[in-house]
Amino acid sequence: MDHLDKLESRSIHILREAYSEFNNICMLWSVGKDSTVMLWLARKAFFGHVPIPLVHIDTSYMIPEMIEHRDKLAKKWNLDMIYGQDEETLKAGNTFPNGQATHLECCGRLKTDALKNTLNGNWRRYRYNHNKDEYELDDNREPYTGVIVGARADEEGSRSKERYFSPRDRNNDWDIGDQPPEFWDQYKTDFAPGTHVRIHPLLDWTELDVWEYIQREKIPMVSLYFDQGEGKRYRSLGCGPCTETVDSTASTVDEVVEELKTGKFSNIAERDGRAQDKEDGGGLEELRKDGYM
Amino acid sequence: MNNKTGDKDLNLVIAGHVDHGKSTIIGRMLADTDSLPEGKLEQVKETCRKNSKPFEYAFLLDALKDEQAQGITIDSARVFFQTDFRQYIILDAPGHIEFLKNMVTGAARAEAALLVIDASEGVKENSRRHGYMLSMLGIKQIAVVVNKMDLVDYDEDTYNEIVAEYTEFLAELGMEAETFIPVSGMLGDNVADSSENMDWYHGKTVLEQLDSFENEALPHNKPFRMPVQDVYKFTKGGDDRRIVAGTVGAGELNIGDEVVFYPSGKKSTVKTIEGFKEDQQHKVKVGKATGFTLDEQIYITRGELASRADEAEPKVSARIKANLFWLARQDLVKDKVYYLKVGTAKVKARLEKINRVIDASNLDQDESKEKIERHDVAEVVFKLDKAMAFDLAGEIEETSRFVIVDDFEIAGGGIISEAMEDEQSWVREKVMRRNYNWEQSLISREDRAEKYNQKSTLILITGEEDVGKKPTAKALEKRLFNDGKVVYFLGIGNLLYGVDADIKNGDNGHKEEHLRRLAEVSHLMLDAGAILVVTAVELSQSDLELIKTTVNPQQIETVWLGDRVTTDLEFDLHIPEFTSEKEVSGQIKGLLQDRGIIFRPW
Ligand SMILES: Nc1nc2c(ncn2[C@@H]2O[C@H](COP(=O)(O)OP(=O)(O)OP(=O)(O)O)[C@@H](O)[C@H]2O)c(=O)[nH]1
Ligand SMILES: [Mg+2]
Numbered sequence: 020m021d022h023l024d025k026l027e028s029r030s031i032h033i034l035r036e037a038y039s040e041f042n043n044i045c046m047l048w049s050v051g052k053d054s055t056v057m058l059w060l061a062r063k064a065f066f067g068h069v070p071i072p073l074v075h076i077d078t079s080y081m082i083p084e085m086i087e088h089r090d091k092l093a094k095k096w097n098l099d100m101i102y103g104q105d106e107e108t109l110k111a112g113n114t115f116p117n118g119q120a121t122h123l124e125c126c127g128r129l130k131t132d133a134l135k136n137t138l139n140g141n142w143r144r145y146r147y148n149h150n151k152d153e154y155e156l157d158d159n160r161e162p163y164t165g166v167i168v169g170a171r172a173d174e175e176g177s178r179s180k181e182r183y184f185s186p187r188d189r190n191n192d193w194d195i196g197d198q199p200p201e202f203w204d205q206y207k208t209d210f211a212p213g214t215h216v217r218i219h220p221l222l223d224w225t226e227l228d229v230w231e232y233i234q235r236e237k238i239p240m241v242s243l244y245f246d247q248g249e250g251k252r253y254r255s256l257g258c259g260p261c262t263e264t265v266d267s268t269a270s271t272v273d274e275v276v277e278e279l280k281t282g283k284f285s286n287i288a289e290r291d292g293r294a295q296d297k298e299d300g301g302g303l304e305e306l307r308k309d310g311y312m
Numbered sequence: 313m314n315n316k317t318g319d320k321d322l323n324l325v326i327a328g329h330v331d332h333g334k335s336t337i338i339g340r341m342l343a344d345t346d347s348l349p350e351g352k353l354e355q356v357k358e359t360c361r362k363n364s365k366p367f368e369y370a371f372l373l374d375a376l377k378d379e380q381a382q383g384i385t386i387d388s389a390r391v392f393f394q395t396d397f398r399q400y401i402i403l404d405a406p407g408h409i410e411f412l413k414n415m416v417t418g419a420a421r422a423e424a425a426l427l428v429i430d431a432s433e434g435v436k437e438n439s440r441r442h443g444y445m446l447s448m449l450g451i452k453q454i455a456v457v458v459n460k461m462d463l464v465d466y467d468e469d470t471y472n473e474i475v476a477e478y479t480e481f482l483a484e485l486g487m488e489a490e491t492f493i494p495v496s497g498m499l500g501d502n503v504a505d506s507s508e509n510m511d512w513y514h515g516k517t518v519l520e521q522l523d524s525f526e527n528e529a530l531p532h533n534k535p536f537r538m539p540v541q542d543v544y545k546f547t548k549g550g551d552d553r554r555i556v557a558g559t560v561g562a563g564e565l566n567i568g569d570e571v572v573f574y575p576s577g578k579k580s581t582v583k584t585i586e587g588f589k590e591d592q593q594h595k596v597k598v599g600k601a602t603g604f605t606l607d608e609q610i611y612i613t614r615g616e617l618a619s620r621a622d623e624a625e626p627k628v629s630a631r632i633k634a635n636l637f638w639l640a641r642q643d644l645v646k647d648k649v650y651y652l653k654v655g656t657a658k659v660k661a662r663l664e665k666i667n668r669v670i671d672a673s674n675l676d677q678d679e680s681k682e683k684i685e686r687h688d689v690a691e692v693v694f695k696l697d698k699a700m701a702f703d704l705a706g707e708i709e710e711t712s713r714f715v716i717v718d719d720f721e722i723a724g725g726g727i728i729s730e731a732m733e734d735e736q737s738w739v740r741e742k743v744m745r746r747n748y749n750w751e752q753s754l755i756s757r758e759d760r761a762e763k764y765n766q767k768s769t770l771i772l773i774t775g776e777e778d779v780g781k782k783p784t785a786k787a788l789e790k791r792l793f794n795d796g797k798v799v800y801f802l803g804i805g806n807l808l809y810g811v812d813a814d815i816k817n818g819d820n821g822h823k824e825e826h827l828r829r830l831a832e833v834s835h836l837m838l839d840a841g842a843i844l845v846v847t848a849v850e851l852s853q854s855d856l857e858l859i860k861t862t863v864n865p866q867q868i869e870t871v872w873l874g875d876r877v878t879t880d881l882e883f884d885l886h887i888p889e890f891t892s893e894k895e896v897s898g899q900i901k902g903l904l905q906d907r908g909i910i911f912r913p914w
Contacts, residue, residue, distance in 0.1 A: 020599050022321050022399065031601035032559045035541045039614055039656075063588045066555055066603060068546040097549070172390040176375020180387040182417070196378055196386055200413035200639050200722050202420030202449070203713045205653050209720040223401060225392055236589070288349040 023232050030057070030220040031064040032204065033183055034167070037218045038064075038071060040208035041165030045101070045138070048073040050085045050241060051256045053169035055092075056229050057221055059238045062096065071167070072099040074144075076137060078129040079109055080258035088241040093147055100147035101157060103137025105129050116260055129258070135191045138163045138215070164210065167218045173225045174289065185217045186210060193217075226289050227279045234272045246270045255289055320398040320527055325388075325419040327446065328428035329436040330407035333459040335385050337428065337497035338404050339369030341519060344504035347393055348372065369498065373404050386411055388418025397523040407438055412687055413639040416445060416725070424453040424525040426518065427478075431470055431494070432463040435477050437673035443478075444672035444689065447485045448637055448727065450709050452528070454482070455490045455521045462496040466509045484675060490525070493518055530598045535623035536563030537703070537711050539655030540573065540616045544603070555586050555603040558618065558656070561710040564597045565604065570621035573612045574701035575628045577744030579621060580606040580752070609756035613866075615657035617701035617711065626703050626711065627731035628740065630696040631664070635705075636726035637672075637689045640718055644684035652694060654714040654728075660697035661716070667691040684724075693732065698860065699740055702728050735854065736861045739828050743862050746832075760841035764798045767909045768838040770863055771900065772870045774851035774881065779874035780890035781847040787893035788900050789845050797910060799843040807833065827855055831862035838867055843909070852879040869907065871900055 020028070034057075037044060046061065048054045061069050075089060093100040108128045112118040115125035136142035140160035148155050172179045182198055184206035199207045210216055221229075233240060246252045251264040252275075265284075269275045278284055326334045342348050352372065360367045371380055373389050385406040393400040403418035419425065425446050429439050446454060456478055464470045475492045482489055493502055494513055501507030504519045516524065538558040545554045565571070565582060572579045585593040586603040596602045617626055638644050644663060652661035669681040670689040684690050703711040705727040716724045761767050771788070773781045782803075789801040811829050815822045830846070837844045848855075851870070860868065870883040873890060885903045887896055904910045 020597075021319055025319070025321075025599065028559060028599055028601040032541070035557055035601070036656075039542045064557075064601070065544060065546065066551070066553070066586055067588045068549045068551065070546065173392050176389075179373075179375060179389040179391070195376060198387060198414065198417075200725075201417050202722075202725060203715065205715040205722060205725075207720075207722060209651070209717055211720055223390070286350045288352070 023228065023235060026224055026228055027060065027063070027232070029223065030060045033206075033218065033220040034061055034064040036206060036208065037165055037167055037184075037220075040206075041216070043161050043163050044165035044167065045072045045074045045163045046167040047134075047169070048075050048089070049169075049256070050075065050081075050089045051169075052229055052233065052240060052244065053171060053221055053224075055238060055240065056224075056232055057167065057169040058092075058096075058098075059236060060220065069096065069098055072101050072146075074137060074163075074166075075100070075102040076130060076133050077102045077104045078133070078258050079104060080114070080129070080260055082243055082253075082256065082259050082262075084241055084243055085256060088239075090147070092239065094149070094152075097149070098147070100154075101137075101144050102154065103133055103142055103144050105133040105136075106143070108132075122261060126261075138166060138191075162215070164215045165218055166215060167220065169221050170219050171224050171226070171229070172222045178222075181219055181222055182207070183219050183222060184208065185219065187215050187217055189213045227276070230272065230276045230279055234276050240272070244275065245272075254284070321400065322398060322424060322522075322525060322527060323401045323403065323422045324424050324426065324522065324525065325403040325405055325422035325446075325451070326426045326428060327405045327415060327419060327442040328407055328457075329430065329433070329438040329442070330384065330409075332407060332428045332430040332433065332436075332439070333497040334407060334426075334428045335370035335373045335404050336368065337426075337457065337459060337495065337503060337518060338391060338402055339372040340497050340500055340503050342372060342391070342393065343369065344500055345393075345395075345519065384408060387414045395519070395523055400522065405442075407442075409438060409441075409687065412441070412445075415442065416449070416637070416639065419446060419451065420449050422449075422451055423528045424455075425451050426455050426457050426521075427489075428457045428459050429474055429478065430460050430463075431458050431467075431474065432460055434474055435481070439478070440481055440674065441672040441687070443482060443487070444485060444675075445637065447487055448635065448689070448725075450713075450727075452487075453490055453525050454487065455518075455525075456492045457518060458492060458494045459497050461494045461501060461507075461510065462499050466494070466496075466501075466507075468510075468512045471513075491515055491521060493521060531562040531708060531710065532564070532598055534562040534598075534708050535625075536565050536569075536571075536618070536620040537561040537626065537708060538565070538602075538618040539657070539711070540612060540614055540618055541656050542614050543612060553584075553586065553605055554609070555605055556612070556618065557601075557603040559601045560596055560598050561655070562598055562708050563620070563623065564595055565618075565620065566595045571604075571606070571618050572621050572625065572748065573610075573616040573618055574626050575699045575740070575744070576612060576616060577628075577747035578610045578612055578616075578750065579748050580608045580610050583607045608752040609758075610750075610752065611757045611864075615655075615700070617655055617657070619701075626701045626708075627728075628699050628701050628744065629731040629734060630699040630736060631693065631732040631734040632696070632702070632728050633667075633691070633693050633730035633732055634714070634726040634728045635689070636684070636692055636716070636724055638684045638686060638724040640721065640723035641686055642718065642723075643686075644716070644718075644724060646682075648718075650723075651717040652696060652700075652714050653717060654700060654702050655711055657700045658717075659700050661694045663692060664695040665693040667693070691729075692726075695734070697857075698865070699734075699736065702731075704731070705729055736858055739824075739858055739861045742828070757839075757841075764841050765911065766797050766841075766843055768841045768867060769843050769904070769909045770834045770838060770859075770868045771843065771845045771904075772851060772856075772859075772868065773845065773847045773873060773900075774849065774870065774883075775873035776876060776878060777849055780893070780896065781849075781873055783893045784873060784890070784896045784900070785845045785847045788897040791897050791901060792843060792910070795910070797843055798841055799845065800837060801845045802833070802837070804830070804846070804848065824858060827858050828862065831859040834859070835863050838863065843904075850879050851881055853881050856881060869903060869909070871903070 139162040144157040145154040146157035243253045269278045389404045391402040405415040405418040495502040541558045583605045668679045705712045712728045792799040871885045872883040
């Protein structure tokens with residue numbers, strides 16, 4: 020088995036453990052490259068089916084292509100697609116940069132709070148109806164007790180210390196100083212009522228692994244990752260106002276891989292362009308303790 | 313960063329006593345090999361300057377706020393690192409005893425280890441404890457790094473003393489270090505570059521040693537083992553395949569191979585090897601997450617261990633001897649129910665015996681301890697609620713390892729050294745032989761369930777004498793029969809003088825054989841798809857265990873009738889008062905509906 024085969028098998032093993040051990044499970048799909056690779060791995064794990072609902076947190080500031088791509092694949096791959104959002108904040112307009120909110124506050128509401136309340140069923144969920152080809156209010160408000168997330172250990176310091184199965188308490192908090200032991204392919208699949216477990220099948224993957232796998236498997240990616248002739252592309256996706264493009268002429272998967280291996284990005288961290296990582300030393304660690312992905 | 317080195321990539325752990333310089337060595341190595349993302353070193357230096365703290369290479373890895381504040385590693389970090397030769401994930405483990413569980417978490421993912429010892433402090437208790445844990449985790453390649461040589465003026469004698477002391481310690485564990493390397497992590501001597509301060513040393517640098525570790529061969533040449541993760545049938549997605557899914561733990565499997573599942577002993581032949589978007593496979597090898605279909609429709613579930621009929625079979629037992637390490641704050645004690653997980657099997661377990669407890673920091677032994685405390689290592693015997701399949705340490709590592717779950721948390725881990733006899737062994741052997749030789753019908757269990765609109769189930773009604781068990785059972789039979797169910801009341805007397813006629817009457821010693829035959833007859837009736845109602849006087853938990861050895865535990869429902877509960881049976885339903893046949897049988901019917909054995913009319 021080569022490097023990618025090993026990563027693939029381990030991730031599939033974890034996805035299957037999660038599916039068997041949790042009754043109420045979902046997978047967070049941001050439409051970005053990592054979670055799309057994860058979705059692809061789920062199709063492999065379950066032999067072409069995806070028996071796990073996909074949850075998308077729609078901040079409404081997502082770049083429009085992302086929503087198009089999401090719905091196209093949802094149809095094509097017969098996905099059980101669900102989205103949720105912070106409807107109140109959006110209505111009141113308390114967002115960044117135009118409303119009365121700092122960047123971190125905005126993330127805290129549109130991402131962290133929306134995620135928390137969509138997962139625990141406090142806020143509305145919308146579910147794609149394949150027959151009618153539209154989203155409708157989902158009457159299932161059951162909290163998800165297992166949430167599969169495409170975080171990678173190489174992204175940032177606190178993620179380098181994550182578990183494959185990582186418990187969150189009642190408030191969605193992550194007790195990073197006291198994580199459970201995890202060894203010999205045995206994971207934390209028992210949990211107290213009211214708590215839930217985050218599952219990370221991609222922890223051992225690097226950004227380059229992800230792109231080489233996309234290349235090998237020919238996984239369809241949203242076009243934002245590629246230069247459309249203006250010498251710019253996104254290296255990581257998020258909300259329009261807060262995610263910057265990078266200067267690059269890579270317009271195909273092959274070119275992106277090449278650029279990561281030898282080009283100017285081979286030495287620059289992926290999250291370099293994201294503001295929340297920098298605002299203070301432990302910015303992302305704090306967000307993550309609070310339940311940010 | 314441009315070489316994908318195929319199957320050579322290696323996971324490596326760096327371990328050792330607190331503050332002996334593990335994170336510093338790795339940080340220094342990243343810096344000296346230009347492996348850090350652009351600007352990272354400057355950023356960390358800047359942060360240190362702002363907080364008026366001296367710069368530490370360790371801060372490149374100790375990313376958590378608390379870690380930097382306390383100058384200590386709390387949790388193992390994954391560090392991605394690459395040489396011209398191969399790719400690494402380096403697991404930087406914490407040395408503080410408080411975080412031993414995090415050290416184990418990191419180390420268990422590794423194939424090789426660097427063990428760091430501070431030259432000025434010498435061998436400390438966690439230098440030894442970590443060595444012990446590495447050996448328990450099955451890590452065979454260890455290189456010892458003697459750090460902070462700058463603090464002892466790069467003195468060869470000091471180094472040699474540590475080498476001698478630690479070599480002797482490892483020998484007691486039956487291990488031998490690949491090499492010893494004198495370094496200064498802080499100043500970079502012998503980390504990525506050879507030191508000019510130690511001309512007496514001619515061996516490898518840390519970096520060179522990394523590339524000298526060998527990749528551990530996956531267990532290719534061992535008997536095939538695959539813990540069954542699940543059996544998938546995605547009928548809703550228009551897919552009729554019934555796929556046994558799992559990751560191959562050892563050996564290989566081919567289309568046409570006869571597979572046997574343990575502990576059930578059920579057998580079938582591999583029809584196809586399944587995948588998604590990959591070429592048709594005829595063979596699947598160790599390490600691969602896979603799935604296969606079978607020729608016959610045998611009923612198996614998560615937790616079985618798949619093996620090949622033409623290779624050595626795994627052990628099956630409900631009692632094991634094991635070497636164990638304990639990580640939880642609360643002690644491991646007798647008289648408490650834990651869960652034991654091996655492969656994908658999960659069974660209830662009780663600590664039966666403590667043979668001896670070992671202090672891993674000095675190898676002292678204690679044979680009188682009655683409980684196992686946090687960070688103890690011990691040889692113990694566990695009694696399991698149900699038999700499970702496994703292998704022994706030294707034969708197939710992957711399937712000999714287990715964890716203990718206490719109160720939702722993984723609390724310890726261990727390696728099985730012996731399969732011991734248990735009370736049900738004699739029945740189990742018969743059952744496995746029966747399953748192995750079972751003549752498979754063309755009609756599957758699901759087919760029957762669908763046709764009869766019920767799940768075949770054994771209902772055991774028990775309680776003291778004369779509490780109305782039989783009238784209840786007969787009323788229940790009638791009631792279900794009138795509902796159109798395939799149901800049968802089996803009177804014990806009907807067995808005694810027929811199936812059991814050769815067993816000497818009135819001899820209590822034969823109770824177990826009576827039970828075994830009752831269970832075998834039940835098994836046949838359940839296989840035929842029926843709901844079977846049986847009464848028995850004061851059934852105990854061990855009686856039930858024996859029946860469960862023969863009949864699938866998921867197909868048994870127990871009802872205790874009467875006010876006084878006189879045995880230790882863990883029943884599914886208690887009906888304290890026999891009001892009337894009608895009412896009591898109605899309550900049992902309710903139970904069957906709740907459990908989805910028969911379906912409620914909506
Ligand atoms: N003089 C000297 N100091 C060193 C050397 N290596 C590490 N140190 C210092 O020793 C202290 C501990 O180093 P760390 O790298 O954090 O130790 P560690 O083994 O990772 O500690 P834990 O992870 O908490 O167990 C730091 O203050 C380092 O600067 C060395 O080679 N020489
Ligand atoms: Mg450290």
